[in-house]
Amino acid sequence: MQLKHSYKVFITKKVGALTSKPYAFTARSWELKSFETIDIFDSYNTSIRIDVRGDSIMRIQPKVNKLSNDLITDKIRFSYDGLKVQRLQFPSERVLDNVSLISWEKCFDIFKEKYQDYKNVIGIAGNYTELEATVLFKKFINKIGSENLFVESMLLSNNDLLQPGINISGDNEKKDFILFGFNLKVDIPLLNIKLKFINRKYGNKIYSIGTCNSLSYQSMHLGINTQAFLNFITGKISPCKLKNPKYIIINSSLQNKINHSLFTKLLAYANKLKLIYSVISPYSADNGFNILNYNSCLSHPYNKKKIIYLLNVEVNVKKNLNRDFIVYQGSHGDQGASIADLILPSAAFTEKRSSYINLFSKIKTSNIIFHPPGNSRADWKIFKALTEYFKKTIELNNEDDILKLFNKYYSYNKKNYFIMDSKTKHLKNYSKEHQTLVINNIDNYYLDTSITRSSMTMNKCFLALKDKIKFNFLI
Structure with missing residues (x-):
């Protein structure tokens, strides 16, 4: 079947x-x-x-x-x-091609010794890092005197573009949807099915700009390059002239793949016509990164010698990092662990309480099912222990304390949305060579x-x- x-x-x-x-x-x-x-x-x-x-x-x-x-x-x-x-169960050290198991105390000694040599740390967090680890990672990096916090995915680097999350409930029969830069069958399959149900029940019109994909329901593809993008934000294509209100769903990676000013003009045009829009990411951790002011990994130069701390970073590590000393913290011995000089084992999502902000702006929390294997620990506990080893203090003793601190960031940023300038007079300066607009976030x-x-x-x-x-x- x-x-x-x-x-x-x-x-x-x-x-x-x-x-x-x-x-x-x-x-x-x-x-x-x-x-x-x-x-x-x-x-x-x-x-x-x-x-x-x-x-x-x-x-x-x-x-x-x-x-x-x-x-x-x-x-x-x-x-x-x-x-x-391929679970990581014990702290490990790599010397040349030999990997040896060590204690947590020895692991912290090595990290502190390397820190005294290099004096700077770059922190990079993976796409599926929970809020608890995200908050403590930021605290730890800041406590030891560094501000270099980046994310693995191509996240919006302008944190003022925070949106209240997507809302496709209620009055769906009166909305038309426009997808910017998404292949929803791969990026967020359940959202694709949700739109399919709405399309079949109410007959909503659904448009897409970006790579041409079969979405398994009736939709209109408006183009794959920047010309289609320009036509939309200047009002030259028909969706802007329809009577139904438009709901624009924008892939957060667009800002790093096309001209930054062009992206801001899209949001300016949406504000000018009072269109509803959401800038969302297919990755579960990106909303937390954005609220806590993490930066796009693509914007960082890797030519300087520093300690590079990888938190659950798994994809294309070898291509992006010109390493000197790499610390990897994660649950599995995968691509990140294969190039690391120091390995810190952490718990998987079934072995710790972890929270995420979903695309509906709701905090969802997972539950503990198993105990972590071996000497692995929850990510936030590792950062708390490391901070105390550097004789710094973090007054956060459990997951509830961390979420209370995060809610202060979240409630503050949620009330301060950025309103774009609605002028579009600088669009003529954009290059006439219209390149392909979008490459999918998730390649595999x-x-x-x-x-x-x-x-x-x-x-x-x-x-x-x-x-x-x-x-x-x-x-």
């Missing part, structure tokens, strides 16, 4: 006729203990239920609610077999995190998609 969305979303039938292949004939329902948590692999952060037997995850299912419509992505449903593979849907790359099932999905085989994980 081949579903139209089966390679992105698995639909569970309530009659029990469909069973996921990895779970088939492995356990009985009365043997399982269920835990409720969230999906951290995209900014939708849908609620999920994890069924456990002993110390093993047997299956992951959606938690039934109105927001998720009983849907979860293939990535969270089938990647749980990667949670036990199934293998973009260390957990999914460690999953045998996700690797099968990748091979099936790569070879265009109709590989079906439903039985």
Whole structure:
């Protein structure tokens, strides 16, 4: 049975006729203990239920609610077999090509010794870092005298562009949607399904500017280059002349891929015509980074010798970093750990309480299901211990204290939105060579995190998609 969305979303039938292949004939329902948590692999952060037997995850299912419509992505449903593979359990030091296990005290000694030599630290956080670690990472880097905080993804570098989050509930029959720079089937699959339901129920018009993709519902593609962008913000294309109010969904990576002034003109035009818009990211951690004033990783020169502290940074590390001394903190021995000189093991999302701001501007929190293996610890506890080792103090003793501190940032920034200048007179100075507008944020849907790359099932999905085989994980 081949579903139209089966390679992105698995639909569970309530009659029990469909069973996921990895779970088939492995356990009985009365043997399982269920835990409720969230999906951290995209900014939708849908609620999920994890069924456990002993110390093993047997299956992951959606938690039934109105927001998720009983849907979860293939990535969270089938990647749980990667949670036990290639785990980092003990602090490690690399000398030449030899890696040796060390104690936490020895690990902190090495870091402090290197810090005294280089006197500066660059902190780079990964796309799926939770709020607790984001806050403590910023505190730690600032306490030791550095302001160099960056993110792995191509995030908006102007923090005044914070938006209150996407809102596609209520009066949907009166809205038309315009997607800027998104391939929603890959970036945020559940949002794509949500728009599909709205389109079929109310007949909303949906337009897209960027790479041309089949969204599995009726939509109009307006162009792939900057000419389409200019036509939109100058009002030369038909969507601007329709009667229904427009809801513009903008990919946050656009600001780093096209001229900055052109991006600001888009928002200026939206404000001028009183269009509703949201600048969102497909990555679950980016809203927290933006609120806490992290910077875009692309804007930093790597030619200076410094300590580079990687927090769950996993993708394209070798291409972007001209390293001198690299510290990696994460749960899996993946690309970041392979080039690190010092490795600090941390807990996975099922082994710690972690919070995220989803694309609806709601704080979603995951729950602890297992204890961290070996000597690994939650990220925020590692930063607190490191700060105290440098004889600095952080008066945050648990996750609740951290979230209270974060809420001060969040409530302040949420009331201070940036209103763009509505003038568009400088558009004529833009280059006449209209280049392709957007490249997808997520190049490889199934293998973009260390957990999914460690999953045998996700690797099968990748091979099936790569070879265009109709590989079906439903039985």
